[in-house]
Amino acid sequence: MHKIILSLLLVGCASTAAARPDIEPLARTCNGCHGVGGVSVSGPMPSIGGLPKEYLKRIMKQWKYGERNAVTMDRIVKGFSDDQLDALAEYFSKQPWVPVPQPASEAVLAKGKAAVEENCRDCHGLTGNDPDVEVPKINGQWSKYMELELLKYRSGVFKMPHRKMKQAAHDMKPEEVSATSRYFGAQGK
Amino acid sequence: MTMNNVDRRSFLKGLSAVAGASILCVPQGRAASAKAQVVVVGGGFGGASVAKYLRLLDPGIEVTLIERETRYTACPLSNEVLSDSRDIKSLQTGYERLSRRGVRFVHGEVTGIDPAGKKVSTADGQTFSYDALVVSPGVDFNYSAIVGLTPEIADTRLPHAWKAGAQTLLLKKQLAAMPDNGRFIIAVPKGPLRCPPGPYERAAQVAMYCKHHGKQKAKVLILDSNDSFSKRGLFEQAWKALYGYGPGGMIEWVSGSSGGAVEEVNADTMICRTGFDEHKADVLNVIPPHHAGKIAKTAGLVNSGVWCGVKPDNMESTVHKDVYVIGDSCIGGEIASGNAFPKSAHMANSQAKVVAASLVAKFNALPAPIPTYTNTCYSVVDHDWGFSVVHLYRVEGNQWIYVKEGSGISPVNFGVGKDAKPVPRTYRKIEAQYAAGWLNNLMADAFS
16 A cells, blocks of 8 residues: 555656646745735735636736836736746635635624625625626725725826726725725625 | 645645655654754744745644744834834734644754754753754844944943844833934944845834924934945935935934944943044934854854855855755845845745745755745835835846846836926825735744
8 A cells, every 4th residue: 555655656746846836936925925825914915815817917917017006016026927927826816715804893884885886796796706707806805905905096196907996996985985995804705 | 737736735745644655755864753854043034934834835844943032023114113103012923823833942042053963052952953954043233343332231221223122112212201302313334234224214213203292303313334225215205205304304314435334332421433523312223233143153154244155046055055044144146236135024034935945845855946035125104104125036047136127116206307206195105004014914924
């Protein structure tokens, strides 16, 4: 029995050797800010593990080619090849999405839900986990991050190419921004 | 890639679980229970990260982390403690969560390294054998470089606060007690120094405290041994806008060649002397020059100035085989072009991951992984004003290549020349928030 297992392991060894799984060491460099497996532990930084591959590819390339503004990430991605960005997108999209539900008061949740029904539901679904390949999951995403992202959409000083999202963010009343973020932040699976 | 992530992890777990397979990896003369023994010296960002990632990537490796303290106080953003905008407790952590990962934590001080016999010894007489040793002791200070400064004086009267902890709190207390029109002097040593933007962030945090605590007439004087500094354009812009910079402003900076290098201090008269001038302070924050941590020197690992040379592929010492030096004690990066690795927590964390991946591959007879080194470092100059620098290095032909396309500071202005416009405040506000998120995630990535 041990012999069989040993030969299987050796086969495993050989195939890994041929493949050079280089994306993992590269992906690990993201953990410093986005957490192991892309699960952030802190409000201002988004979780990225389990987000749709197409979404991750798109935003990283938009940052890289100056089509979208970020405050930090647009500098970082410029150092990576398109192939590396694609591989990172694929790697993180295969990690499980781990919502981190953050408690909010009933009043905030009610206010947030009403705003979501009006502004967000079409694309993100009522709880933020619409399975559309183009749409990032935001159920249990960090509310502080989402609030800052909405600030970027609403401020008018950031290049944010997604027209529908931009319109929805502009249509929100100022007091709805925080409630919307906290509503989605409170959602679990 | 033919094996996915989960498969590879179970493959490694399988390797350690199946006794018959251990002949693949267990070194000569070692019990079959562990694939390899790694000893880590120092439990800062570098040491904690390497211990964590070794266990995460291959639980068959036994990891012993030896550290003098039982609690760690992180340096990044510790300047915010001075302005009362951060509780020092938010920077403190223990090693319990690493222990839960199976890291054996030893409270002690390593006093000897025997690279031939592959063992280390501690002050209390214990010895630990290793297959690989990771040395991450941070920096120590050369107090004797400044006349009148001793470790005791730094602990009690002229704190450097360049290791976060008791001295940070002492400096905070001194700032609070400073007269309203007092003068806070920060003496910056010749680089390379730990946290290159740190002294300038500190100037801003001190000014921020003064501005909001009835000390609008206070001065923050930076006496610098260097002629320029990290994120200079960003700091000068922020100082000017927030606190006034230059003659008549709250913050003033004197470069090394204009007489900024402090050579002598007197804790009784609170006067410090440069080659040019004398300056009287109410609070005197003298940061002594640094060198690699003492144990690195004792072990003969120092071979490049006062720092430890390492190999680009995996951070192995250029002096001793199977000894790896990471964090502030090492020197690496594209040194000739002036793009050496910054001495930062994030850089140490990144180096640690390179070492962990390299050792796991080695102990499992897998091909060496391709290393990538990254750094992100935020500075906060007001509650809603932050900025960052990022660094990216890859390795080619056994050389570090600084990837300038993926490196650099937050923009100072948009556009150049007469078209230049200030970057909107929203950018600074968002980066101030990101700074807090970065610190929390980085601490979690290293210590849990």
